[in-house]
Amino acid sequence: MAAKGAMKKKATSNSNKTNSRKKQKKEIELPNPKIQEKVVDDDISGSDVDSDVDDDMLVEQHRDDSDDSASDALSDGDQPFTDDFLQDDNKSSDSDSDSDHSDIERKSKAIDAKKEKEEKEAEAELVDNIKEQADEVTLPTPQELKEEAQGPPDLPRLQRRIKEVVRVLSNFKTLRQEGASRKDYVKQLTMDLASYYGYNDYLIEVLVEMFPAVELVELIEAFEKPRPMCLRTNTLKARRRDLAGILLNRGVNLDPLSKWSKVGLVVYDSQVPIGATPEYMAGFYMLQSASSFLPVMALAPQEKERIVDMAAAPGGKTTYVAALMKNSGVIFANEIKEKRLKSLTANLSRMGVTNTVVCNYDGRELPKVLGQNSADRVLLDAPCSGTGVISKDESVKTSKSLEDIQSCCHLQKELILAAIDMVDANSKSGGYIVYSTCSIMVAENEAVIDYALKKRDVKLVPCGLDFGRPGFINYREQRFHPSLEKTRRFYPHVHNMDGFFVAKFKKMSNSKAAPAPTTEQPEGGDEVIEPIDSVIKKKAEDKVVHHRIHESSTKEKVHRENGIAQHGKAENTFSGKKRKERKRFSREEISKSREEKRAALRTAAKGKPFSKEKKFAKEARTTK
Numbered sequence: 242m243a244a245k246g247a248m249k250k251k252a253t254s255n256s257n258k259t260n261s262r263k264k265q266k267k268e269i270e271l272p273n274p275k276i277q278e279k280v281v282d283d284d285i286s287g288s289d290v291d292s293d294v295d296d297d298m299l300v301e302q303h304r305d306d307s308d309d310s311a312s313d314a315l316s317d318g319d320q321p322f323t324d325d326f327l328q329d330d331n332k333s334s335d336s337d338s339d340s341d342h343s344d345i346e347r348k349s350k351a352i353d354a355k356k357e358k359e360e361k362e363a364e365a366e367l368v369d370n371i372k373e374q375a376d377e378v379t380l381p382t383p384q385e386l387k388e389e390a391q392g393p394p395d396l397p398r399l400q401r402r403i404k405e406v407v408r409v410l411s412n413f414k415t416l417r418q419e420g421a422s423r424k425d426y427v428k429q430l431t432m433d434l435a436s437y438y439g440y441n442d443y444l445i446e447v448l449v450e451m452f453p454a455v456e457l458v459e460l461i462e463a464f465e466k467p468r469p470m471c472l473r474t475n476t477l478k479a480r481r482r483d484l485a486g487i488l489l490n491r492g493v494n495l496d497p498l499s500k501w502s503k504v505g506l507v508v509y510d511s512q513v514p515i516g517a518t519p520e521y522m523a524g525f526y527m528l529q530s531a532s533s534f535l536p537v538m539a540l541a542p543q544e545k546e547r548i549v550d551m552a553a554a555p556g557g558k559t560t561y562v563a564a565l566m567k568n569s570g571v572i573f574a575n576e577i578k579e580k581r582l583k584s585l586t587a588n589l590s591r592m593g594v595t596n597t598v599v600c601n602y603d604g605r606e607l608p609k610v611l612g613q614n615s616a617d618r619v620l621l622d623a624p625c626s627g628t629g630v631i632s633k634d635e636s637v638k639t640s641k642s643l644e645d646i647q648s649c650c651h652l653q654k655e656l657i658l659a660a661i662d663m664v665d666a667n668s669k670s671g672g673y674i675v676y677s678t679c680s681i682m683v684a685e686n687e688a689v690i691d692y693a694l695k696k697r698d699v700k701l702v703p704c705g706l707d708f709g710r711p712g713f714i715n716y717r718e719q720r721f722h723p724s725l726e727k728t729r730r731f732y733p734h735v736h737n738m739d740g741f742f743v744a745k746f747k748k749m750s751n752s753k754a755a756p757a758p759t760t761e762q763p764e765g766g767d768e769v770i771e772p773i774d775s776v777i778k779k780k781a782e783d784k785v786v787h788h789r790i791h792e793s794s795t796k797e798k799v800h801r802e803n804g805i806a807q808h809g810k811a812e813n814t815f816s817g818k819k820r821k822e823r824k825r826f827s828r829e830e831i832s833k834s835r836e837e838k839r840a841a842l843r844t845a846a847k848g849k850p851f852s853k854e855k856k857f858a859k860e861a862r863t864t865k
């Protein structure tokens with residue numbers, strides 16, 4: 242109650258901050274009404290010590306804020322009409338004393354004529370606006386582009402063109418310039434985004450391939466702004482409402498983070514350095530981005546378990562795991578970089594963590610050091626390209642290349658296998674692995690998870706996070722396991738947090754082999770299953786189609802999400818033709834064919850062992 246009182250008092254006394262706070266709150270609660278997603282309590286609420294009182298406070302303050310803005314809007318909208326009405330009234334009452342009937346009629350006609358004139362003008366303006374909107378957006382000629390390239394970037398012009406090209410791409414049929422293809426517009430957009438926002442060609446091309454134009458600009462814009470500063474209450478030492486009360490009294494303007502966390506607080510502004518308060522020093526909280534709560538919530542550690550945090554420094558997630566375990570059981574917090582061990586141990590000691598052993602190994606070696614099948618749960622918060630945290634580190638825009646991503650995903654694949662090998666499938670309480678990155682690249686996320694599904698006896702389970710977008714199942718020419726839908730992606734423009742990826746596996750057996758593929762029909766369809774030979778043939782044909790698309794588009798990448806009309810047509814026609822020719826097989830025939838194929842593959846594999854180098858080269862190729 243004391244905290245609640247303090248919070249309210251602060252809200253009234255701090256009126257000068259109310260406006261900026263309202264603005265920020267809007268961003269946090271309503272990132273984008275079109276794509277705002279449902280958030281619910283996390284599945285580990287039982288482990289948190291806080292009560293719902295804090296959330297009530299948030300609701301109360303929100304209600305206040307929305308009431309304000311609603312009444313503001315009302316008065317803004319009503320006032321001019323009232324004034325006009327009174328003015329007319331006054332004028333007519335002035336002249337009323339000596340007016341006769343015809344005078345009134347004349348005035349009335351004049352008013353009618355004025356009204357009619359105004360309506361005509363408004364209509365003409367509307368037509369002009371529509372015409373202007375519908376005007377085709379012409380792309381610059383090669384000569385104009387050459388001239389542009391000679392001077393410094395004309396930022397207002399680039400900004401205008403980005404806006405216009407996005408508008409065309411969103412309504413291509415109506416707005417495109419005659420003779421210009423979607424590819425031409427995408428090419429222009431890619432160039433302009435790279436110059437305006439300062440991305441290298443590689444990264445901007447990947448982003449252009451991943452998102453439709455409108456959303457891409459929203460994402461890139463979101464990367465330009467910092468995310469809200471968050472802190473996590475250390476429940477080993479404090480309760481959130483007590484901490485909130487103390488910090489409010491110090492002049493920290495804050496609120497509960499969101500409904501899905503009972504330990505998070507969002508800080509709007511502060512009169513004191515938030516990383517140097519006595520409460521921070523005493524380990525009452527950790528400064529942590531909202532997204533970094535998520536892998537630990539997905540891991541859902543239980544008391545008395547044996548848990549490995551494979552890449553732990555500076556310990557944001559380890560200390561959260563320890564708090565959820567109430568300092569029971571044991572955590573092995575590993576970090577390869579010796580220098581980073583300092584921050585890890587400092588945080589563990591500041592936060593009062595006593596159940597953790599700090600290790601300094603390459604994570605790939607850990608199964609040998611800690612033992613195979615020895616842990617209840619493993620968290621792999623993997624080293625990555627950081628493409629989800631551009632707002633924190635702008636250098637990512639220019640420093641990441643295809644080679645960097647390839648070397649990241651190569652390491653990630655080795656680490657995920659080590660993570661799985663450490664978990665005991667027979668653990669009574671666990672048997673889970675959580676993989677996370679602060680990257681939005683498919684090669685570092687879905688491709689790594691798909692690889693693990695093929696190499697070990699694991700299956701994906703829901704992350705227990707009821708928000709976030711499902712991971713990709715199809716991405717360009719790549720086809721991932723349908724269960725990838727259980728993984729979660731988080732984006733700054735959608736969730737107002739850093740770009741992040743989370744996946745949770747359950748280990749099904751301690752065997753190191755992947756499970757034999759089942760002959761069962763894939764979920765969700767009555768479609769006839771093709772015999773494996775024809776599937777392989779069809780995949781090969783698809784590849785040919787994609788290859789042709791790339792050839793015909795010179796070096797340019799194809800923007801698939803926007804569904805390029807010409808290319809889409811070509812693909813459909815192609816597969817449509819094939820479908821007519823395809824023979825339908827019975828289930829028995831299909832199973833038999835699959836079994837024969839598998840037997841043939843097994844025989845071939847026995848005869849030809851893969852060298853390690855060849856295997857890695859193959860992996861690198863498949864993740865491109």
Ligand SMILES: C[S@@+](CC[C@H](N)C(=O)[O-])C[C@H]1O[C@@H](n2cnc3c(N)ncnc32)[C@H](O)[C@@H]1O
Binds near residue numbers: 552553558577623
């Ligand atoms: C994303 S950060 C971890 C952040 C940490 N989990 C937290 O929440 O504070 C990834 C860490 O992995 C470490 N790392 C890189 N390669 C590694 C490897 N082969 N084995 C173990 N750790 C590694 C990096 O030094 C870095 O500290």
